[in-house]
Amino acid sequence: SPLAQADGVSEVGKGTLTTHVLNTATGLPAAGLGVRLAQLQEPGLHWMELAHRHTDADGRCQPLLAPGQAKAGTYKLHFETAEYWQGLGHTSFYPFVEVVFIITDPAQKLHVPLLISPYSYTTYRGS
Numbered sequence: 001s002p003l004a005q006a007d008g009v010s011e012v013g014k015g016t017l018t019t020h021v022l023n024t025a026t027g028l029p030a031a032g033l034g035v036r037l038a039q040l041q042e043p044g045l046h047w048m049e050l051a052h053r054h055t056d057a058d059g060r061c062q063p064l065l066a067p068g069q070a071k072a073g074t075y076k077l078h079f080e081t082a083e084y085w086q087g088l089g090h091t092s093f094y095p096f097v098e099v100v101f102i103i104t105d106p107a108q109k110l111h112v113p114l115l116i117s118p119y120s121y122t123t124y125r126g127s
Contacts, residue, residue, distance in 0.1 A: 010019050016063040017110045019077060025117040029059025034080035037064040039073055046077060070106040077112055085118055092118045099123045
């Protein structure tokens with residue numbers, strides 16, 4: 001259906017990584033929030049940045065891993081929350097949020113949403 005295509009559902013099975021950021025203080029998407037993706041490199045255990053995006057008006061951004069780009073390993077999403085809250089005239093207890101997760105099946109579509117307020121955050125493995 002056209003709706004499914006617009007929502008990115010057509011990407012299922014192609015191994016992409018997406019996120020969605022919601023401001024739970026307002027119930028609205030968090031627009032203009034910086035998001036960085038890095039992969040843990042071994043040996044040496046250092047992070048290599050793979051992508052840098054900003055969320056759109058719907059709190060979403062282009063997939064952080066393109067189809068076929070995902071590899072098994074440990075990844076980190078870094079959300080630049082301080083700048084976002086400053087832009088709204090708020091201070092935030094968390095200067096940034098980092099969500100570390102493991103990709104075991106590179107063919108899977110992964111969705112890692114983030115719910116934020118100035119004094120809390122929640123993440124989960126979405127679908």
